[in-house]
Amino acid sequence: MSNPIDDLLRQLRQFRDERDWAQFHNPKDLALALSIEAAELNEVFLWKKPEDADPARVREELADVLLYAFQLADKYNWDIPELMREKMARNAEKHPVRRAADLP
Amino acid sequence: MSNPIDDLLRQLRQFRDERDWAQFHNPKDLALALSIEAAELNEVFLWKKPEDADPARVREELADVLLYAFQLADKYNWDIPELMREKMARNAEKHPVRRAADLP
Amino acid sequence: MSNPIDDLLRQLRQFRDERDWAQFHNPKDLALALSIEAAELNEVFLWKKPEDADPARVREELADVLLYAFQLADKYNWDIPELMREKMARNAEKHPVRRAADLP
Amino acid sequence: MSNPIDDLLRQLRQFRDERDWAQFHNPKDLALALSIEAAELNEVFLWKKPEDADPARVREELADVLLYAFQLADKYNWDIPELMREKMARNAEKHPVRRAADLP
Numbered sequence: 001m002s003n004p005i006d007d008l009l010r011q012l013r014q015f016r017d018e019r020d021w022a023q024f025h026n027p028k029d030l031a032l033a034l035s036i037e038a039a040e041l042n043e044v045f046l047w048k049k050p051e052d053a054d055p056a057r058v059r060e061e062l063a064d065v066l067l068y069a070f071q072l073a074d075k076y077n078w079d080i081p082e083l084m085r086e087k088m089a090r091n092a093e094k095h096p097v098r099r100a101a102d103l104p
Numbered sequence: 105m106s107n108p109i110d111d112l113l114r115q116l117r118q119f120r121d122e123r124d125w126a127q128f129h130n131p132k133d134l135a136l137a138l139s140i141e142a143a144e145l146n147e148v149f150l151w152k153k154p155e156d157a158d159p160a161r162v163r164e165e166l167a168d169v170l171l172y173a174f175q176l177a178d179k180y181n182w183d184i185p186e187l188m189r190e191k192m193a194r195n196a197e198k199h200p201v202r203r204a205a206d207l208p
Numbered sequence: 209m210s211n212p213i214d215d216l217l218r219q220l221r222q223f224r225d226e227r228d229w230a231q232f233h234n235p236k237d238l239a240l241a242l243s244i245e246a247a248e249l250n251e252v253f254l255w256k257k258p259e260d261a262d263p264a265r266v267r268e269e270l271a272d273v274l275l276y277a278f279q280l281a282d283k284y285n286w287d288i289p290e291l292m293r294e295k296m297a298r299n300a301e302k303h304p305v306r307r308a309a310d311l312p
Numbered sequence: 313m314s315n316p317i318d319d320l321l322r323q324l325r326q327f328r329d330e331r332d333w334a335q336f337h338n339p340k341d342l343a344l345a346l347s348i349e350a351a352e353l354n355e356v357f358l359w360k361k362p363e364d365a366d367p368a369r370v371r372e373e374l375a376d377v378l379l380y381a382f383q384l385a386d387k388y389n390w391d392i393p394e395l396m397r398e399k400m401a402r403n404a405e406k407h408p409v410r411r412a413a414d415l416p
Contacts, residue, residue: 015195024255028152029154032149035142035143035145058176059180062176063190067188078163088112133359215393216397219397223400246347270343271395271396277374292379305331
């Protein structure tokens, strides 16, 4: 039985290796690529009200962010849901419930 | 039976609602928050060789990026593995195999 | 007698007003536009050694960053050299000389 | 006779050299530092209406962006007003007047 995250990572590795791109994928440049895609995501919203951004473009740019985020996690051999759960636990400590009026 | 992505989304929604933060989570500011976390991720690598960045800090900042990326996808009710697979298919068209010497 | 910064600001205001763009230029979106240009600047260096980036492209993207930075300062009616000198003084306090081995 | 931009550049060089930081200031990391400061600038506006951001913090983060932008230009020995004027001329070609209803 497979799970969707492992399937995606397998495909990402294959995609990279077929193109011989592992040589470029050091973690510093992967993080840089991720932040460039994050800026392209932000560009979809630029000069606009949140609801006026084109969802098809949001979807595509968000996908690029996620693809680099997954590849960076994979570079370090990290389990993605685990690192997310770990950070959520930390965030819960930093922002205890009942301070609803604080900014997020 | 549950899957890890749905579990994470459920916890993220609960975390947000317990703090009454849905009011802040419009897609434009979620995308902005994501790009700010992406910059914090990049800061771990600033002035350093890729291998000299502290993995514990990379892990934490990458988690923040992923948490906002998941929340943004959830805002639009998108299936995360599906939007990633869709973009990978598009990228495969844009970058056909056998052009290994091109930059990624 | 004119100075180059005032001349640039005058031209930027005229450029904006001829196109009726003042309506878009709230400080939040100007800051967002600036960070998007900063990402385009970073893209020139992506997957490369610093010395392999194309200077002509660096120059152009850096100019876009500066143009938005000047417009944001102008939005608040700030004197640009003054705000820079002010921050340099603060940085000098934060990073006293003689700690040369620290990271910047 | 001095001009304010040359004075700032002189001070920035002195600040850097007193701390022995020239070794870190390759153009790739300077561009990265600039984009990290741009994200800190954006953070002042996060989850807020444009008019609710604290001007004192905007001023400080914008100064950091400008300080890195000036240092990057100086790294390439570029004249700052000149590269800005050059880009404004290009932008005027790309966005001819009389298309006021277009997005900037």
